[in-house]
Amino acid sequence: MIRLFRKDLTLFFKDQRSFILTFLVPIILITVFAFAYGGIGDYSDSTDSLELLIVDQDRSGLSEKITADLDAHSVLTVETAGYDRARDLITSGDYPAALVFRIGFQDSVHSDGNLPVQLLYDEEQEPETWHLQSLIVNTLVSYIRRIELQKYFDEFRYMLPDSGASIAITPDILADMNESQIIEKISIVGEKKNIKLGLIQAVAGTAILMLLFSMASVGTSILEEKENGTINRLLYSPLNSRIILYSKMLVAFFIAILQLTVMFIFSWIFLGLDITINIKGLILMILSTAFAISSLGIFLASIARTRQQAQNLSNLIILVMSAIGGSMIPLFYMPQIMNKVAVFSINYWGIQGFYDIFWRLLPVSETYPKILVLIGTGIILTLLSIRLINRNIIKLV
Amino acid sequence: MELKLTGNITRLLESMIEVKSVSKSYGNIVSLNDISLNIRKGEIFGLLGPNGAGKSTIVNILNTLVKPDSGKIYIDGVNLATNPESCKMIMGIVPQEIALYENLTAMENLIFWGSLYKVPGSVLRENAGRILELIGLSSRKDDSIKTFSGGMKRRINIACSLLHEPRILVMDEPTIGVDPQNRNHIFDIIENLNHEGITIIYTTHYMDEAERLCDTIAIIDHGTIRAQGTMQELRKISGSRVIVTIVLKHLNDKIIKYVSDNISGSLIDNILNTIKVECQDVSNEISDIIKHIQLSGAEIKSIDAQDADLESIFLKLTGKKLRD
Numbered sequence: 001m002i003r004l005f006r007k008d009l010t011l012f013f014k015d016q017r018s019f020i021l022t023f024l025v026p027i028i029l030i031t032v033f034a035f036a037y038g039g040i041g042d043y044s045d046s047t048d049s050l051e052l053l054i055v056d057q058d059r060s061g062l063s064e065k066i067t068a069d070l071d072a073h074s075v076l077t078v079e080t081a082g083y084d085r086a087r088d089l090i091t092s093g094d095y096p097a098a099l100v101f102r103i104g105f106q107d108s109v110h111s112d113g114n115l116p117v118q119l120l121y122d123e124e125q126e127p128e129t130w131h132l133q134s135l136i137v138n139t140l141v142s143y144i145r146r147i148e149l150q151k152y153f154d155e156f157r158y159m160l161p162d163s164g165a166s167i168a169i170t171p172d173i174l175a176d177m178n179e180s181q182i183i184e185k186i187s188i189v190g191e192k193k194n195i196k197l198g199l200i201q202a203v204a205g206t207a208i209l210m211l212l213f214s215m216a217s218v219g220t221s222i223l224e225e226k227e228n229g230t231i232n233r234l235l236y237s238p239l240n241s242r243i244i245l246y247s248k249m250l251v252a253f254f255i256a257i258l259q260l261t262v263m264f265i266f267s268w269i270f271l272g273l274d275i276t277i278n279i280k281g282l283i284l285m286i287l288s289t290a291f292a293i294s295s296l297g298i299f300l301a302s303i304a305r306t307r308q309q310a311q312n313l314s315n316l317i318i319l320v321m322s323a324i325g326g327s328m329i330p331l332f333y334m335p336q337i338m339n340k341v342a343v344f345s346i347n348y349w350g351i352q353g354f355y356d357i358f359w360r361l362l363p364v365s366e367t368y369p370k371i372l373v374l375i376g377t378g379i380i381l382t383l384l385s386i387r388l389i390n391r392n393i394i395k396l397v
Numbered sequence: 398m399e400l401k402l403t404g405n406i407t408r409l410l411e412s413m414i415e416v417k418s419v420s421k422s423y424g425n426i427v428s429l430n431d432i433s434l435n436i437r438k439g440e441i442f443g444l445l446g447p448n449g450a451g452k453s454t455i456v457n458i459l460n461t462l463v464k465p466d467s468g469k470i471y472i473d474g475v476n477l478a479t480n481p482e483s484c485k486m487i488m489g490i491v492p493q494e495i496a497l498y499e500n501l502t503a504m505e506n507l508i509f510w511g512s513l514y515k516v517p518g519s520v521l522r523e524n525a526g527r528i529l530e531l532i533g534l535s536s537r538k539d540d541s542i543k544t545f546s547g548g549m550k551r552r553i554n555i556a557c558s559l560l561h562e563p564r565i566l567v568m569d570e571p572t573i574g575v576d577p578q579n580r581n582h583i584f585d586i587i588e589n590l591n592h593e594g595i596t597i598i599y600t601t602h603y604m605d606e607a608e609r610l611c612d613t614i615a616i617i618d619h620g621t622i623r624a625q626g627t628m629q630e631l632r633k634i635s636g637s638r639v640i641v642t643i644v645l646k647h648l649n650d651k652i653i654k655y656v657s658d659n660i661s662g663s664l665i666d667n668i669l670n671t672i673k674v675e676c677q678d679v680s681n682e683i684s685d686i687i688k689h690i691q692l693s694g695a696e697i698k699s700i701d702a703q704d705a706d707l708e709s710i711f712l713k714l715t716g717k718k719l720r721d
Contacts (some may be wrong), residue, residue: 003512007498014500014541229496233557236460236490237513238482 002246004234005254008221012255018217022259026210027266033206034271037330051077052132053086053098058116060106062143069139070099074295077133090122097129099136109147115140142324199273201330204354208289208347209327209382211256215297215386216314218252221296223307226393245389249292249382252297256290273358281357281364288374289350295381296346302388321345349373412471413596414459415563419468421454430620436598436613441591443611444600445711451620452600456569460490461600473564486514489558491568495550496557499543502675503534503553511529511560516673521560528556532586548579555586566590567598572606584610604707614707616714628707635713637705638675638693641683645670646696649675655693676702697700698704 012018052070056063067168071078081089086098109115119136121129225231234244264282267273275282300317304310322328324338325347331339342348353370356362408451414436421429427517429451436442444452451575457463458470461481470477472484497506497672507525516524529535532552542550555571568587591597601607607614608628615625624634646653647672656672658661664673672690676682690697705713 003509007509008507011498011500071404164506229492229494230498232462233490233492233496233510234513235462236485236488236492238485238515239513 001243001247001250004239004244005250008247008251009254011221012218012251020211021217021263022214022255025193026259028262029262030202030206031271033202034199034267037202050075050131050135051079051095052136053089053095054061054078054080055083055086055098055100055104055120057083058101060101062102062106062109062234066101066139066143070136073139076132080132080363086120089122093122094383095122097132101332110151112131132341134241137379155334172318174276183231196380197332199267199271200358201326201351202271203267203380204351205322205347206356208293208325208350209322210263211259211293212296212318212322212346213291214259215252215256215293216246216300216311216318217297218255218294219297219299219301220307220310220314222248222375222389223304223310227307231393242386243388245386249294249298249385252294253290256294256297257286260286275358277361278357278364281362281367283352284364284371285350285357287368288371288378289346289353292346292350292374292381295378295385298385298389299381302385302392305392319366322347324348326351346374346377349377405639406610411438413437413440413473414442414598415469415471416455417469418472419458419465419470421458421463421465424488427620429458430624432468432620434622434625435617436596438596439591439594440612441587441597441599441610443607443614444598444617445602445604445607445614445707446600446617447602450617452602453569454619456567456600457518458596459567460488461485470620476499486561487563488565488567489510489561489563491555491558491566493569493571493573495547495554497553499544502539502541502543503545503556504538505613506553506557507560510557513705515687516561522558524562526602528559531589532556533582534628546579550584551575551583552586553577555583559590559716563595564597565596569600570602571599573603580606582646586631604711608707616711618715628710631707631714632705635705635710637710637713638677640674640705640709641674641679641686642701642703643672643674643686643690643699643700645672645690646698648695651692652690654696656690656695659693660690672714 001341036309052068054070056330067080068077079095079333081098083100086100088096089095090098098120100118102118102121105116117140119129121132171322181333222231225234231244235241264273264275290389297314300314301310303322322345324341325345326334326342327347331351332347334342348372353367353374356367356370360366412435414434416432419429419432420427431449432455434442434455443454446452454463458465459472459477461484462478464478473487475484477484494686501509504525507528508521511517511521511525514595522664526535529538534552534556535547535647537549539547542553545553551571551574555568558566570585571587575583584606587597587599599607599610613627614624614631616623616631624633647665648665652669653665656665657688660672660674660710666673667670674682674686676686683700683702687697689702
């Protein structure tokens with residue numbers, strides 16, 4: 001088995017294409033995605049550039065006050081425009097959204113009616129819109145609460161003893177209330193070590209995606225050996241057919257471990273992902289992910305009849321799994337239903353396991369369920385592969 | 398008088414491979430039908446037959462890739478079914494396809510394939526060097542196989558089966574797609590190996606190869622052995638006769654008519670000015686043939702007599718040409 005293992009490794013490292021696909025391409029992609037997801041550089045820089053258009057058709061004191069408040073916000077740059085101009089600017093992609101105070105806005109606040117406020121936005125710039133919406137809502141809510149409180153005091157003033165003293169809602173009190181009413185957002189994960197979610201997503205998602213491709217390629221090498229006759233030649237020798245199969249699986253597993261290890265070490269050295277946070281967890285996750293994915297690579301080869309068929313099948317399955325599992329698009333950008341569908345992909349369990357370690361900073365024991373799912377998947381696929389490869393590829397007739 | 402046999406003769410009389418009543422079917426298709434072969438130590442045994450005749454099935458049964466439905470096979474006295482491992486250790490198989498790792502060098506391929514037979518490292522390296530010399534590729538030992546020509550790959554393909562010093566070499570059509578020069582090189586290698594005492598089973602559908610190389614030939618067609626023996630024995634079995642070719646100085650209609658009427662079974666080629674006649678007993682028949690030709694008025698330029706070749710033997714035995 002060691003001779004076969006050594007031979008396959010030699011062949012792997014001599015094949016420049018496999019080497020590039022396994023190590024170089026993933027490194028480039030991880031770096032690109034880390035930038036794309038904001039995993040490299042300062043997050044706050046990106047939010048500085050939030051721009052909002054204001055269309056003030058009401059031209060009331062309240063709409064002007066809210067506009068001034070929004071403008072004063074440190075992460076917002078506010079510009080005013082007419083309705084049509086605002087629509088054009090959003091359509092052309094220059095601005096992500098516009099807040100429209102329709103005529104009667106101030107009056108409706110005092111009369112308990114629906115607020116004539118609109119938010120025009122570009123769906124393509126939804127992440128920015130989401131941030132803007134949250135800032136606008138907070139500001140509006142604080143004003144409405146303030147007005148409602150004033151109304152409440154005015155309504156019940158007659159119940160107060162006539163001591164000559166008066167209760168007034170002073171600006172100071174309002175300011176205090178205002179602060180307390182704005183929703184305070186505190187991130188409770190990933191803060192401890194200044195970790196960036198985008199970087200973890202880029203490393204884990206891309207590493208798993210590329211691992212799937214390289215393992216499919218390793219699996220396909222069994223069919224290549226079948227086609228060029230070397231599998232038969234191996235069977236002419238005193239080697240047992242099971243040893244040939246197990247050595248292929250061992251090689252796939254080893255290359256998978258190597259690939260994931262190289263990816264994480266690269267991310268540690270060059271992208272600043274601190275892999276020392278939970279070494280034990282990382283090792284267990286690398287081993288279980290490598291096992292599950294290398295088993296999938298061998299399984300895909302075992303169900304195909306030709307190399308071409310295996311490649312087509314692998315591409316299809318890998319792309320679907322990666323799309324639903326969060327390798328291509330992070331799951332936190334996807335609707336809730338996709339999080340339920342994602343559990344049917346290996347990518348999901350791998351990425352979530354790495355999130356547990358690097359983002360949620362959970363102890364290893366909390367990651368065990370994900371590790372067990374990966375190992376279980378690997379065992380099932382391995383057992384199926386042994387049966388299918390013995391029947392389809394190295395069958396003695 | 399007591400007859401003393403020399404070592405070589407004794408060896409030739411011993412069986413190296415005995416195939417006894419082996420049959421193999423794939424569904425309704427009978428690939429081998431009650432085949433029996435006796436291959437003696439030190440001989441080159443040819444399996445001759447058209448594509449699909451069952452040659453490769455025999456090879457695959459010998460290399461344990463295919464299990465026969467019935468029958469027994471003994472390799473040097475050892476039952477192949479019960480002791481496949483020990484049988485494999487004394488056999489080298491040269492597959493029909495070039496089964497090599499293209500990205501490995503010639504030496505790496507040899508060392509890898511040899512290592513599967515548990516040959517110690519130092520012996521393996523020594524054997525690899527010696528075999529590369531034998532096949533004339535020692536200067537290319539560090540080049541990767543993908544840089545080799547088809548003929549060179551064929552030679553390495555043979556070499557990879559020799560590292561564990563097998564006593565039997567099974568060669569499944571080892572010259573397919575090889576140019577004449579490399580083909581001759583491969584023949585030399587096979588003859589050298591045979592002189593070293595290796596028993597060789599050689600499957601082919603090229604008559605000239607079988608005729609040149611093989612001591613014994615088995616003709617196989619539709620899964621059955623039609624005949625086996627030396628060329629001489631096959632001629633006798635098939636009833637093939639000596640072909641007498643007479644070249645004339647000129648040929649006209651009168652001569653053609655006279656020869657056709659008086660020499661039965663004669664074949665006249667009026668382009669090459671030749672008459673071919675099959676003879677059962679050349680020494681008795683040749684004088685009559687010459688007399689009739691002279692009576693026809695023709696002048697004889699030359700006369701040539703040749704034994705029936707494998708092609709005509711195959712035709713006699715199977716009723717078809719090998720390429721049909």
